[in-house]
Amino acid sequence: MADSPDSSKIRFSRRGFLKGAGVTAATSVIETANALARNANDAVHSGRVSGPEALPVKLHINGREHSVVIEPRDTLAQTLRDNVGLTGTKVVCDRGSCSACTVWIDKMPALACMTLSIDTTGRQITTIEGLSHGEQMHPVQAAFVKHDAMQCGFCTPGMVMSCAALLERNPSPSLSDVKHAVSGNLCRCGTYPKVFAATLDVAQQRAGLVTLASGTEA
Numbered sequence: 663m664a665d666s667p668d669s670s671k672i673r674f675s676r677r678g679f680l681k682g683a684g685v686t687a688a689t690s691v692i693e694t695a696n697a698l699a700r701n702a703n704d705a706v707h708s709g710r711v712s713g714p715e716a717l718p719v720k721l722h723i724n725g726r727e728h729s730v731v732i733e734p735r736d737t738l739a740q741t742l743r744d745n746v747g748l749t750g751t752k753v754v755c756d757r758g759s760c761s762a763c764t765v766w767i768d769k770m771p772a773l774a775c776m777t778l779s780i781d782t783t784g785r786q787i788t789t790i791e792g793l794s795h796g797e798q799m800h801p802v803q804a805a806f807v808k809h810d811a812m813q814c815g816f817c818t819p820g821m822v823m824s825c826a827a828l829l830e831r832n833p834s835p836s837l838s839d840v841k842h843a844v845s846g847n848l849c850r851c852g853t854y855p856k857v858f859a860a861t862l863d864v865a866q867q868r869a870g871l872v873t874l875a876s877g878t879e880a
């Protein structure tokens with residue numbers, strides 16, 4: 663369909679909306695959204711604007727390069743689920759208010775439903791499927807099972823991604839740190855106390871291993 667005279671303005675407005683709406687969750691998500699927004703603005707000002715037709719791109723997901731054909735308006739959540747088949751990333755609100763769709767972009771939590779796939783080229787994307795190694799669960803996943811930190815499970819992948827990201831940047835979080843890290847993750851089943859316990863358990867296990875290792879060296 664031919665573009666109307668105002669279509670470029672409409673596309674820009676949608677992109678602007680997505681960028682703006684993406685900043686409604688936790689601080690680390692805000693930082694990632696701002697970095698992506700800066701890239702989008704740079705692209706606009708340098709004339710590097712793609713679309714509106716679908717175009718082939720390569721996305722680096724869970725340590726592998728994936729060739730996909732996407733429209734510039736496609737969100738990362740759509741691309742992960744519909745193009746790549748990684749359905750572990752859940753879409754619940756699809757408007758940046760629940761963090762169920764949390765993934766990592768360059769190891770920082772980001773909302774996949776509020777991120778345009780085209781803005782993630784050249785970035786390292788990690789989804790819930792990328793945390794485990796084959797049948798071996800990530801320690802945070804194992805701790806969620808151990809502490810029964812899930813009920814319906816819709817929030818769980820996003821919750822795990824937020825908690826695992828916290829432990830990447832802060833190996834010894836306090837309860838308050840954990841609460842802050844998942845402050846954007848809505849759990850309608852009320853599993854928060856178990857999520858906190860699971861995350862702190864992983865931190866304590868790791869601290870014990872570090873103490874054990876340093877004791878062995880001494």
Ligand code: FES
Nearest residue numbers: 754756758761775
């Ligand atoms: S924030 Fe993305 S599905 Fe709710």
Ligand code: FES
Nearest residue numbers: 813817849850851
């Ligand atoms: S386990 Fe159901 S929403 Fe969190």
